[in-house]
Amino acid sequence: MTLNNRKWNLALLQMDIAIGEPELNYAKLEKLLDQAVEGETKPDVIIFPEMWNTGYALDRIKELADEEGQRTHALLSEFSRKHQVNIIGGSIAEKQGSQIYNTIYAYNREGSRVADYSKIHLFRLMDEEKYLEEGSHIGQFELDGVSSGMMICYDIRFPELSRKLALGGAQIVFVPAEWPNPRLHHWRTLLMARAIENQMFVVSCNRVGISGTTEFFGHSMVIDPWGEALAEGDETEQVIRAQIDLALVDEVRSRIPVFEDRRPALY
Numbered sequence: 035m036t037l038n039n040r041k042w043n044l045a046l047l048q049m050d051i052a053i054g055e056p057e058l059n060y061a062k063l064e065k066l067l068d069q070a071v072e073g074e075t076k077p078d079v080i081i082f083p084e085m086w087n088t089g090y091a092l093d094r095i096k097e098l099a100d101e102e103g104q105r106t107h108a109l110l111s112e113f114s115r116k117h118q119v120n121i122i123g124g125s126i127a128e129k130q131g132s133q134i135y136n137t138i139y140a141y142n143r144e145g146s147r148v149a150d151y152s153k154i155h156l157f158r159l160m161d162e163e164k165y166l167e168e169g170s171h172i173g174q175f176e177l178d179g180v181s182s183g184m185m186i187c188y189d190i191r192f193p194e195l196s197r198k199l200a201l202g203g204a205q206i207v208f209v210p211a212e213w214p215n216p217r218l219h220h221w222r223t224l225l226m227a228r229a230i231e232n233q234m235f236v237v238s239c240n241r242v243g244i245s246g247t248t249e250f251f252g253h254s255m256v257i258d259p260w261g262e263a264l265a266e267g268d269e270t271e272q273v274i275r276a277q278i279d280l281a282l283v284d285e286v287r288s289r290i291p292v293f294e295d296r297r298p299a300l301y
């Protein structure tokens with residue numbers, strides 16, 4: 035992307051995840067990565083689902099998590115440099131010392147890690163707080179000069195977080211997820227709301243497939259700052275593609291000047 039061309043091509047790797055089987059998951063991800071860069075339209079940004087390396091194998095997560103993220107860093111830095119593509123590469127189960135985090139790494143086209151973000155709201159319905167540590171900072175960063183943010187799954191239920199990212203300048207927020215049935219209605223509504231209220235792009239990548247008794251419905255989405263769904267996956271494994279024009283952020287923000295009309299002194 036150049037300064038005059040504010041368009042980005044996105045590729046969302048909506049994959050199935052084999053629970054507790056990192057070998058299978060790395061192999062699957064590499065196959066989908068190759069698929070994402072094949073063809074005429076090269077992606078500018080690729081995004082993966084949440085905890086794609088292990089799934090929610092929480093009772094074995096200490097032995098399965100990527101030690102300091104080393105294996106994932108090697109894969110992402112090489113692939114992003116080789117194909118000159120930005121990657122929102124997670125999240126993964128990451129081991130730091132004796133602690134486990136649910137962490138996204140963002141890589142730029144030069145193969146450098148530009149940011150990481152560990153999930154700050156742990157999801158009790160899936161016992162995350164019993165096995166994982168909370169992150170200690172928000173995910174604000176730049177990619178190709180575009181002010182960006184990242185959140186993970188349950189984070190979309192906290193409008194304060196996306197608003198903070200927007201106030202920090204984010205024009206786009208990336209959301210890796212493992213969001214299960216039967217809450218499709220919550221998923222679509224919350225993602226739409228975060229895009230509309232913050233007048234920014236929201237790009238979410240959910241997994242598909244079944245782990246134990248939990249079913250994951252996909253429906254990864256690319257939503258523009260006006261709340262239009264530019265792309266939405268079905269319930270199968272696939273690479274979802276969409277082109278976005280980042281100029282739309284300023285256009286929508288000047289049409290309805292929400293950020294100028296806020297009354298933070300009152301709330």
Ligand SMILES: O=C(O)CCC(=O)C(=O)O
Nearest residue numbers: 157187188212213214217
């Ligand atoms: O908030 C929800 O309904 C789903 C959240 C979730 O599955 C997660 O954060 O892993």
